[in-house]
Amino acid sequence: MPAALDRKSVYPLDLIVEIVGWMGASLILLAYCLLSIGKMQATSPAYQWLNIGGAVGFIVNSGWNGAMPSVALNIIWFGIGITALWKLKRNGVSSI
Numbered sequence: 228m229p230a231a232l233d234r235k236s237v238y239p240l241d242l243i244v245e246i247v248g249w250m251g252a253s254l255i256l257l258a259y260c261l262l263s264i265g266k267m268q269a270t271s272p273a274y275q276w277l278n279i280g281g282a283v284g285f286i287v288n289s290g291w292n293g294a295m296p297s298v299a300l301n302i303i304w305f306g307i308g309i310t311a312l313w314k315l316k317r318n319g320v321s322s323i
Contacts, residue, residue, distance in 0.1 A: 248285060251283060255278060258278050261277075275311045286301045286305065289301065
């Protein structure tokens with residue numbers, strides 16, 4: 228059983244990292260849901276910020292747990308979001 232799920236070995240930092248990971252997952256799912264139901268546009272700063280926040284949560288959690296492919300994927304995901312925000316700002320779209 229992974230250390231984070233073993234009740235005997237859950238330390239405060241382990242719990243914080245798990246919470247950060249679940250928050251990251253929630254942000255990405257919220258962004259996808261809002262996009263899918265038409266409540267948000269992929270070109271909106273809010274959508275990009277949700278994805279950036281989610282990527283950070285996954286980077287922290289995946290890094291802590293040694294899941295390097297997930298870390299790499301989410302660093303790229305983060306970079307895509309930052310690049311999109313930078314392009315939106317260049318085009319005169321406020322960042323929230």
